[in-house]
Amino acid sequence: MQNELIKFMSKYVDITKELEVALIESSFIKQFLKGTILLKEGQISNECFFIFNGCIRSFYFEDGEEITTALYTEEQTVTPPTYGKNVPSKLYYECLEDIIVTVGTPDLENEMYAKHPQLETLSRIVGNRIIANYQEELFDFKHSTNEQRYLRLQETRPDLFQRVPLNIIASYLGMKPESLSRIRKRLHLKTKKI
Amino acid sequence: MQNELIKFMSKYVDITKELEVALIESSFIKQFLKGTILLKEGQISNECFFIFNGCIRSFYFEDGEEITTALYTEEQTVTPPTYGKNVPSKLYYECLEDIIVTVGTPDLENEMYAKHPQLETLSRIVGNRIIANYQEELFDFKHSTNEQRYLRLQETRPDLFQRVPLNIIASYLGMKPESLSRIRKRLHLKTKKI
DNA sequence: AATTACCCTTGACTTAAGTTAAGAAAACAC
DNA sequence: GTGTTTTCTTAACTTAAGTCAAGGGTAATT
Known part of the structure; x- marks a missing residue:
């Protein structure tokens, strides 16, 4: 150890x-x-x-x-x-x-x-x-914008999204859970469209 | 020195x-x-x-x-x-x-x-x-919001506003010069009303 | 004095976040 | 299992920031 x-x-x-x-x-x-x-x-x-x-x-x-x-x-x-x-x-x-x-x-x-x-x-x-x-x-x-902050965290510390509730991550990113939810929805729509 | x-x-x-x-x-x-x-x-x-x-x-x-x-x-x-x-x-x-x-x-x-x-x-x-x-x-x-960031900078480093152009301060605060201008206008209106 | 460059402000419009409220969905306890 | 709490999403509305474009002010330059 x-x-x-x-x-x-x-x-x-x-x-x-x-x-x-x-x-x-x-x-x-x-x-x-x-x-x-x-x-x-x-x-x-x-x-x-x-x-x-x-x-x-x-x-x-x-x-x-x-x-x-x-x-x-x-x-x-x-x-x-x-x-x-x-x-x-x-x-x-x-x-x-x-x-x-x-x-x-x-x-x-x-x-x-x-x-x-x-x-x-x-x-x-x-x-x-x-x-x-x-x-x-x-x-x-x-x-950076909230969306960029979210994307950067996903890149630098992807593990957090597997182990920490999203409302805590939202607060850590300095935004409301509703905003994080909307950002994730927007991004999912974009990736599906491609 | x-x-x-x-x-x-x-x-x-x-x-x-x-x-x-x-x-x-x-x-x-x-x-x-x-x-x-x-x-x-x-x-x-x-x-x-x-x-x-x-x-x-x-x-x-x-x-x-x-x-x-x-x-x-x-x-x-x-x-x-x-x-x-x-x-x-x-x-x-x-x-x-x-x-x-x-x-x-x-x-x-x-x-x-x-x-x-x-x-x-x-x-x-x-x-x-x-x-x-x-x-x-x-x-x-x-x-914090952009307005709170502006107010905090005014409290902690008031000298900057006497020596650095506002567009540079705006960038330092992570916002556009237009936003800083609007914030200052809003705050001036408030203090005048009181 | 006139020109230029830079700084600051304003207005109209677009986009996104905060707010409030409500309702799914998932996790947990009993 | 049911019920409860927590977590997550959605919608409607408000507020503020970004964007684009324009104009005024001031200082520096020639």
Whole structure:
């Protein structure tokens, strides 16, 4: 199981055998059942996650309505915006499926950075990669229509449509379920006509 | 001038006197005139910037139209998504005003990280902060209307409206200049009625 | 001073999303 | 199995954004 984490990290930097052993020894693997709330609004966030298996969504309430902000699946890291900061979370984190994750905490992280400086380099590099991804996602989203957003998600994360209800996907895409339904209908008609 | 950079960094971690001196000695300060293109589409990006003064925008062409993806001003870092990667940039970076910046390169960065491990910690922490900001910006943008996006920009970066043409701001907000014009008209009418 | 280029606004029309309400369809519980 | 809840779709209506075209304003250029 830990190999997945090593594999993920190896994409970005060379992992020495020593570091690999340290990572495996220090990793806390946990399982949670579908429906588990990992973090509630108002709580302090002291945990981040790397998903081996399953799906997590983050959301908040606005006018009594759940707004889905993110959907995380295998090989993704889940770091609440308030992780390690002493401020209450605005977001809920909920397991949409049974999940298997490693759990990280600020203390554990700092301890590991002190022992293994390469890990800090790794963390910085992965961070830069994530920043570049967010930049691109934001730019793309800003300059596309709901239909293009739907099509892009189908291309980049087709699995989501097999495992997450459409109303949650609609919210994640920033539209109403009715709009998503209409878009899907339009596209089906087009493909049938061809 | 370098004090601004130190001030910026001090927000995130304690800067030792030794590091401060090293930063000041190693910093390349450059000036560019309004209209200068810092990076062109197709070029490799080997420079990042910290803005002391002025305004930079990034954009790309789509169907012959300029799409503005970002607007950077004082105390912001400008890191092209392809910075340090050996791939051609899709984006242009243009000075909307005369600017004063420090210029960073991957080589210089790595040299500094090797000499001053605290700087790597700093970089990691600032990176995490930037990630949290992008997350929030993306979530907010997804779940708001064009009018709310306009109002939020007015609150968070009112200076932009004094220094950047409205058609560029419209593009940055992901809408057409006509829409921005109508939104401003609607809002002016509302405030006058009250 | 006249010309040009650029920026901003306006109006008419088209298209799509939000809203409200209602009803299938599917999943779940008992 | 039946009943219940959740999810998904549809329709009618309202509202707002995109599109196209035109015109006014302002600053820069010659």
